[in-house]
Amino acid sequence: MGILEIKDINKRFGGLQALGDVNLSVEEGTVHAIIGPNGAGKSTLLNCLVGKLEPDTGSVTFEGKSILGLKPHQINQLGISRVFQTPEIFSTLSVFENVMIACFAKRDGAFQLNPLTSIKGEKDIHEKVEQMLEDVNMADKRDHVAASMSRGDKRRLEMAMCLAQDPKLLLLDEPTAGMARADTNNTIELLKEIEEKRGITMVIIEHDMHVVFSLANKITVLAQGTPIVEDVPSKIKGNPKVQEAYLGGAHE
């Protein structure tokens, strides 16, 4: 029984079957990559896991509890954090404030009415933010306005915000999309470090095979909304079904 269990999920958009009978089990402590050609349903699947979309049929359980029908913030409070394809950060706030918001959300829950508390008095939160920024090597950028940073740094910040919440499961939607090679390698290093130090379970959706094969312990290949292969990385490359899915066999 994995930490995340997806059973018989179907999702239709009008006449398009975006997901058809997807079954997936993510084991605790693994890095599970989901790959597939464009339009295979990777992002739809991810959106079904975070409460943005609701599947038509099927079930999604996290640690044995169903998370279907929950709102994104409720799912996050259960311990699932998401990293977006384009970094979603609070761009007009400082790096420090960005991470601080994540820390408050972890400590105080989804809503806290504390208009008269002073932020400056929250010593434990300040310490935690400092620590988190050290961990992702951003301590020197703490007062930068988030919008002013490079793509790689924004990604790093988003990662820090997710990690500050000590998630049990980290979902990454193409974490290196549109990045320069150097930034991509930095991100891979960062993710490796997270995996080694913290042992957080991760689900990665990715186009870049270099990233996938550097990180994943297990790979699921999705084609036309259905998983066609699930295996360890070394066996995926030579699999004829995978080659067919990627090299256009689907058109015949």
Add this chain to the structure above:
Amino acid sequence: MFGLDKRDTTLFLFVVAITLLAPFLLNPFPTESALAQFNAGYPDLMQRFVIFGIFAIGFNILFGLTGYLSFGHAAFLGVGSYAAVWMFKLLSFNIVPAIILSVLVAGVFSLAIGYICLRRSGIYFSILTLAFAQMSFAMAYSVLSNPNFNLTNGETGLQVYADDPQILKGDGPDFTHLFGLEMNTTKTLELGAWAFQFNAGFYVCAFFMIIAFYIAMRIFRSPFGLMLRAIKTNQTRLNYTGLNSRPYTLAAFVISGMYAGLAGGLLAVTDPLAGAERMQWTASGEVVLMTILGGAGTLLGPILGAAFIKYFENIFSKINDTVLHSWFSFMPESIDNFLVAILYPFVGKGWHLTLGLMFMLIVIFLPGGLVDGGQRLWNRITGKNRTQAEPVANPKPAE
């Protein structure tokens, strides 16, 4: 001090000093001089400065922090006024129950309206609030003033009549008062050519504005305020960080509604009369102008904006062609007439034209409002290129 850091304490004490010394600061010209008409240090106008200051401070908590542009805040102002006048009618002219009730009623009202309107954001939210405010206006103007159930007294406006119950009045004063101190009490201090007026109503309103400013400051510096700013920046990230934006926006909406109610209550305190026109959309628009003009999302901005607009409304509208002629009378008559003809559309009844022009200039050249302008000026004078430490990291044109 007061749970604020050093910088904020300085700012707070500055605001307290300016407010309390307003009768001096707003009265720079001797009473008999030609410039005396530019003095703003008379009770009626000073009361308006602080009351609309409170209104704008509250509006800024919603608009400046969360970015939700409400176009219906005048409804809460009006509701506050009606509640206060009803307290005068039923109990007595003591202002304490009136102010308490006006804040509470506005709070309940804004909770109900906010709960519905906050289901949408952006332009749809603005339109919903506008619709509610116009409904409130229409109700107050006609529906709720029929002979069987006269809650608002229609277009005459709600006021206190001699045959009202006023059960706690006894032989108390016949004007609004704070435990006997009547709000229209004014003491005049003659100093040489100057006459400074100290009005009880102004100081009561100023007291509430200082409290209102202090609370707003604490909100700006609290985790709650941080979340509100986060909502303005990126709601998607906020939700995926485990925070529920709805209760945050609703709380901000209710808090700012209560500020508006307080302002409405104080309007009734200084003049025990409540009319439906207080709820009209132009009144809602005015507070938006005040906040943007002063600097949305800054602490001082709303107060500056409110004072700015109220000053020009009162001073410019008083200038008529006789005044203009008296200014240019030293010139040949043809030039005099020419100048008066040019300037006349911009003053008197046409003061809105001047306001509109100034609003355009400020929004185009100082998108951060008057506070932004002040900061730029200060930086130029001191030669520093200080990065902005105010909540708005980089002022943007208000949308």
